[in-house]
Amino acid sequence: MNTSHDSVVQRQFGPQAQAYVESSVHAAGADLDWIEQYVSQLSPTHALDLGCGGGHVAYRLARHAERVIASDLSADMVGAVLETAADKGLANIEGQVASAADLPFADNTFDCVVCRFSAHHWRDFVGGLTEARRVLKQDGVALFIDVAAPENALADTHLQAIELLRDPSHVRDYRPSEWSSALALAGFEIKSLRRWKLRMDFEPWIARMRTPDAHVAAIRSLQEAAAEELRQYFTIEQDGSFVLDTTGIEAM
Numbered sequence: 001m002n003t004s005h006d007s008v009v010q011r012q013f014g015p016q017a018q019a020y021v022e023s024s025v026h027a028a029g030a031d032l033d034w035i036e037q038y039v040s041q042l043s044p045t046h047a048l049d050l051g052c053g054g055g056h057v058a059y060r061l062a063r064h065a066e067r068v069i070a071s072d073l074s075a076d077m078v079g080a081v082l083e084t085a086a087d088k089g090l091a092n093i094e095g096q097v098a099s100a101a102d103l104p105f106a107d108n109t110f111d112c113v114v115c116r117f118s119a120h121h122w123r124d125f126v127g128g129l130t131e132a133r134r135v136l137k138q139d140g141v142a143l144f145i146d147v148a149a150p151e152n153a154l155a156d157t158h159l160q161a162i163e164l165l166r167d168p169s170h171v172r173d174y175r176p177s178e179w180s181s182a183l184a185l186a187g188f189e190i191k192s193l194r195r196w197k198l199r200m201d202f203e204p205w206i207a208r209m210r211t212p213d214a215h216v217a218a219i220r221s222l223q224e225a226a227a228e229e230l231r232q233y234f235t236i237e238q239d240g241s242f243v244l245d246t247t248g249i250e251a252m
C-alpha cells in the first residue's frame with residue numbers, strides 16, 4: 001500500500017466525495033458569501049478553486065467568472081464536482097487533478113485563486129502557497145479560508161489532537177501568525193483578514209471522515225478531561241459538538 005501523505009489524503013477523501021458535495025457545513029457559510037461578494041466585484045476571466053473538495057467555492061465562482069478550474073488531489077472529488085456542475089447547468093467549470101505543491105498551470109494564469117479548508121491537509125504548506133502565488137497574475141487576488149488554530153498553546157494542542165484523531169490526513173490548523181509568515185515566504189502580501197465562528201456538529205463531523213470507534217472514544221475522552229478554559233474556548237457541548245475559529249485572508 002502507498003503510504004505517502006498524498007495517498008493518505010486520497011484514501012480519506014476519495015470515498016467521501018459525495019458526502020463533501022452534500023455536507024451542509026461546507027455548502028453554506030458566511031465565508032462562502034464573502035467569497036461570492038468579493039468575486040462578483042472582480043468578475044475574473046480565469047479563476048482557480050484550489051483543493052476544491054465538494055466544489056462549493058467553484059459553484060459560487062462560476063456565477064461571476066468566465067472560466068473556473070476546480071482542482072484537487074483526489075480524482076474522485078474532481079469527478080463529483082464535474083457531475084454536480086453539470087446537474088447545476090454550470091458549463092464554465094473544468095476539473096484538474098493536481099497537488100497544490102505542483103500545479104500544472106503556467107505562471108500568471110489566474111486573476112483569482114480561492115482555497116477553502118484545504119491547506120491544513122497539505123504535506124507542504126509553504127510549497128502550496130508558493131505555487132498559488134506563481135499561477136496567480138501579478139495583480140491577481142487570492143482568498144484563503146481555513147480553520148484558525150488558537151495562538152494559545154493549550155487550546156492549539158487540543159484542537160490538533162482531536163483533528164488528527166478524527167482524520168489521519170490532518171496536518172495542522174495554522175495560527176493566524178503562521179499564515180502570515182507562510183504567505184510572506186510564498187511571496188504574498190496580506191491585504192485584509194477576517195474571522196468567523198463555525199460550529200461542528202459532532203456526529204456528521206466524524207461520519208464524514210469515517211472516524212474509527214476507538215478514535216471517536218479518544219476524542220470524547222480528551223474532551224471530557226479538558227480544562228474548563230478549553231470547554232469554554234471551544235464551547236464543547238454534551239455530545240462533543242464544538243465551535244472553531246475560521247479565518248479569511250485576502251492576499252496579493
Ligand SMILES: C[S@@+](CC[C@H](N)C(=O)[O-])C[C@H]1O[C@@H](n2cnc3c(N)ncnc32)[C@H](O)[C@@H]1O
Nearest residue numbers: 013026051052053072073074099100116118121
Ligand atoms: C475539506 S475538503 C475541501 C473543502 C472545499 N474546498 C469546500 O470549500 O467545500 C479538503 C480538500 O483538500 C484536498 N487536498 C488535500 N491535500 C491536498 C493537496 N496537497 N493538494 C490539493 N488538494 C488537496 C482534499 O482532497 C479535499 O478534497
